[in-house]
Amino acid sequence: MSLQRSNTADKIIVDRSRRHRNSDVARTVRQTRDRLSQRVGNPAFDRELLKLHARAMIGSATAIPLLVVAIAIAGLFAGLSGQVLVWALLTVLCYTGVTIIARRIDETGTLDIKPARTRRNFLFAHFVSGLGWVYFATVGCGDCAFDQFQVVKAVIMLLAMAATAIMAASLSGALIATFGLPILVYAYAGARLDMPSEAIMVALLVVALPFFSYVAYHLNRSSVMFLSFRSENDALIAELETAKAMSDEARRRAEEANLAKSRFLASMSHELRTPLNAILGFSEVMGNEVLGPMGNPTYRDYARDVHDSGQHLLDLINEILDLSRIEAGRYQLHEEQIALLSIVEDCCHMMELRARNKDIRIVQDFESVLPRLFADERAVRQIALNLLSNAIKFTPSGGEVRVRVGWTAGGGQYISVKDNGPGIPADEIPVVLSAFGQGSIAIKSAEQGTGLGLPIVQGLLAMHGGEFELLSKLREGTEAIAIFPPTRVLEELPAMPTQMTTAVGGRRR
Template sequence: MTLFVGFVVTWSVTREADIISHEEAFAQFEARAESMIDRFHSRIQQAIASSDDLLRIYQNSSDLDQELRPESEMTKLKANQFSYLINNFSGLSRYRKFIAFLNRESQENSSDFIFEQVWSSAGDFDQAVLLEQINTSDIFGALINNSLLNRASAAVPLPDGVLKEFSGGGYVLIVSSLAGERNKDFSIQILDAREILNDLKQVKRFADMDLQLSSILKLPNGEEVELDAAISDFDDSADYDDYFISVHSFQFGSQVWNAVAWSTEEIFETDHFRVQVALFVCVILTGLVYYIVWSQSERTRRVSAIIDRRTRALQKANDELAEHYEVLQDLNLDLSKARESAEAASHAKSEFLATMSHELRTPLNAILGFSQILKDQVIGPLGDERYVEYSNDIHASGSHLLGLINDILDLAKLEANQLQIENHEVYPSDLLDNVKSLVTPQFTEKNIALNLTLSDELPQPIVGDDLRLKQIIINLVSNSIKFTDQGHIDVKIYPKPIEVDGIKPGYVIEVSDTGIGIPEDKQSLLFQRFTQIDAALTRKHGGVGLGLAICHELIVKMGGTISVKSQTDVGTTIFVHLPLEEASSADNDDMMI
């Protein structure tokens, strides 16, 4: 009976010790796998941050020169800037094999791309072939659309055969884009995941481990495709019981990745010493009492060893977290410096535009004055009608140039936040009369009607900036005149509540015409700076695309909104909705004094 009890207890303890040893070995593997996957994730995340920084610095550093230099010089300058950024920031990701800045040539066709700048570690290659592969690949199109839609970078494994220059698998494709008005620009980056894995395996505790990475990408047609990084080979013929396998998930932008880490159980040695001790003691003592005492002491020792190992693992994890924090601090510092540099460049541009606009207006006013004298023949007849026509042309061109310079000066003041909105009494009836007197010659020249309507329900006077209100109305009416060849233009002012921190009193300035209208897909571009709806119409009617953009920013500074409703070949209506503040009696008394 004693032998039977001893045999049963010995078998039970031996079995339990073997299971615990196996669990300890797996816990050691799990900790290494989690650390290895976390480091791999950090490498890719660092590459994404590097790509975002490169794209942001590249865009901001070329904004000033893009407005002041010819296109031929800008192409060369952009190439030099791109080369400089790659050479000076390539250390941020030494696994980079390819990077390119691309531009969407057409907003209606999201798969039509062109290269702006390209760099490859392999040197020269056929860019046309590569660009064709990118444009015809569903994977590239889906990933780029996801990045632009979510306004965040995205990364997926690059399948074998998508790009001939990067065949054989083991690559990671990263797409980066920036939110904002220039959302047509983005970058494509290709990393060698095998090099990252080999670099990680240089660490002793990762030397005998392998990774397998995959991600599911949703294509535009709704089909889901599983993409495999293929950075290491798993022996499918081997017995799975011979491997330790750990599965983790993490996210790059909008893409969720699955990472599978594995290693053979032989690498993690199982301690059978406790099993042998338990068997030896049970056989020698052959007593349940002695076995229980020995088993309890061994259990206490095992628990203490597990606690010590887990404590050391937590300490290592804490050390790695501290290293990651230092890396983030460095990246934040680089980003802060880049932002300060961009702000300084923007400020310098605004000061330059304001100074140049002021200096140009002085001689231009003299030209306008002399041309006016010649045109009106104040000092006597010119003798030839052609001279009068020449004087009219000089005066008209000078007036157009002066208006353009004034727009640039207003734009510079808006960017530098130096343009102030005045608040004083404004009589809407006088405002409409002034506008009518200024634009009547244009209506007479094109033989179209101008209808002005002022609601009786609108109080007079109101509080506002009459100079800026007149500027807004004249810009809107002049823009309507350009694109209206027949019919009429209506200007209406009427009260309507506005929602600003609740429902408050407001009024609407409505300008409608019977012109050519604006296509629906182009209406979102109407109030952007230097934006023209149609290049052919621009050459015919003139303008650089600043008037409506300045109106939009002035209206925003007044606390209002601007919207457009248009139909092609029918006409366009623009609504300016502003807060209404009725002038008080105290204001009237002050104005009388």
């Protein structure tokens, strides 16, 4: 069932504007997963092995021909006839055929390679290259400067077998296809079995062929493991690319949804506020009995309840709109020189009545003198009111809210509002700081709220380049600190001398 939900989610997160990229990624994932099988016989895996063998043949294309040329030159100096030159030319031509096929396979696309046909072509080319060694096994030396010519030929063939086992390890059977026939020809036509040394060399060649085949087999297994690791690496890269594409698409959709939400809220602000203002106005007229007394006092109470509910709804709408404008980057700051002390003091006076109704004391601890800030007065006032409102909301009756305004250690200014309420658990602080987030204590004991006050404070401070800190301990209280950076603090200008003031005034006139 979970797999079905995952597939459904993947279908939802499809970037329909970038179809080509999604199809390319999916095709890459399929191909790399096919190559994860370590068993020879899988067509995709066999193609990779053939590609690897072709590159090995191209990389060592000059190794065996150089050995052949060196042997031919040494044979001429040793007194061999021109037959050795014919052998060298024939062998180089045979190996050239292997190189031509390898280059053709290397230039062919991996998916276009036909494994069975290509393998047969390679084995046939290796068999043809072995015809040169068949000719070498029949070469004689009647006028040579040394007696053990057949032994030397066997040693040369052993060296060629070892080199071929290393170079052609990616293609199983290549060694036998190359040297199976030359060894038989050497045993029956080239060597004299009645000579102990030559008989030993024949036996050595016969034993060496399966031995080098065994070595080539293990090298082949190493090639298989190399391809497997490379395939796993390709698969991981493909999976990461898929995850990145899905993550980018999910982020894009989230950003579009958030922008649509912000636009919707902004466009609905007028439509929501217009009827609310009417409700608030008429309910206030009815509750205050402006047009005459009501016969039933219950209706008057109902009118006041309607007014209170409408005011609460209006406050909620205003907070949601403020947060949406901040998130959408459409909140405009009207920056000017403001006095932080006087703004916070005004906010304390505004909240005094609410605090007095709950028997809460607001204690002000302000610096005596602070230079002005370059900030938005409305935003700073909203920050202070939100922090004070939260503190009064969670402070029990008879408690205390301490408000401080002063310098930070770095030269900025701060507003600190500390209460002695129940506090917030450490694991719930991220929840409280998120939009519409409320802690367990707030849900159980506090007044109704939207959970938008602190996110709005964070957003407004971020627009000013400031920081917000929330420090809390259970059963001790909570301290909220709004910090404005030093770059927002305006330096006090020195008083101008009297003579300069007069001169300036004279010029103005």
